[in-house]
Amino acid sequence: MRVLLMGPPGAGKGTQAKRLAEKFDMVHLSSGDILRAERGSGSQLGRELKSYMDAGELVPDEIVVKIMANAIASQPADKGLLLDGFPRTVPQADALARQLSELARPLEMVLVIDTPDELLVERITGRRSCSECGQVFHVQHLPPAEDGRCDACGAKLAQRADDTESVVRERLSAYRAQTAPVIEHYTSAGTPPVATIDGSGQPDEVTALAAEALASAGPDA
Ligand code: AP5
Secondary structure, three states, rough: EEEEEEEEOOOHHHHHHHHHHHOOOEEEHHHHHHHHHHHHHHOHHHHHHHHHOOOOOOHHHHHHHHHHHHHHHOOOOOOEEEEEEOOOOOOHHHHHHHHHHHHHOOEOOOOEEEHHHHHHHHHHEEEEOOOOOHHHHHHHOOOOOOOOOOOOOOOEEOOOOOHHHHHHHHHHHHHHHHHHHHHHHHHHHHOEEEEEEEEOOOHHHHHHHHHHHOOOOOOOO
């Protein structure tokens, strides 16, 4: 199945996407991870991305749409797709709909992780990510077995450059102004169906809610 995972920064999209992609045999495409990889490559485009991402602003639509269109086009057609972080504006949603329609692989569900604002800043500022494999931890809620080291590959854990409290507040206002309208866009269109789950529980509880929503979405699930 093809699913779009949405929610504010720190809602738990990346954490849940990895679990759901494995459980439902979907390719997980995170626009944030793809943009960070480009940024880390030291390319001219990467330097341009840094200025937007470090400020907590959205990268311009024309750049993101091109990068994500290439990423989507290179995925095998017989696998499911789990989009995380893209689309994030209504013009991005329109561009995605055109591409998926041409590929005859339309989205089948939008899953929104609804997490209260008061939990978001604390989750993001406590996040630590693996510099090698991208595994995500939290200093309190999901601590690694060995302090500062990834459980999966043993590499060093680091804090993202945009995970400071002031940048998180900018990211939250970008979410409210530019991304929340994308949920309204899908809700008013009625297709694909939009399901909303409570993201405030423990990670395993949220996974159970998300898996239930996906399983009820179609026979392929
Ligand atoms: P992106 O990487 O997409 O960041 P985001 O949307 O702000 O989301 P996060 O990755 O911060 O949060 P998450 O919901 O994945 O939470 P996670 O699971 O890690 O985007 C970064 C930047 O890239 C943007 O600001 C923008 O500049 C640019 N960008 C990306 N896509 C773009 C687009 N389409 N257009 C334009 N620009 C774009 O969890 C967070 C923490 O909480 C972790 O430590 C985790 O362990 C912990 N946690 C998770 N779930 C729980 C739980 N249930 N209980 C307790 N702790 C939990």
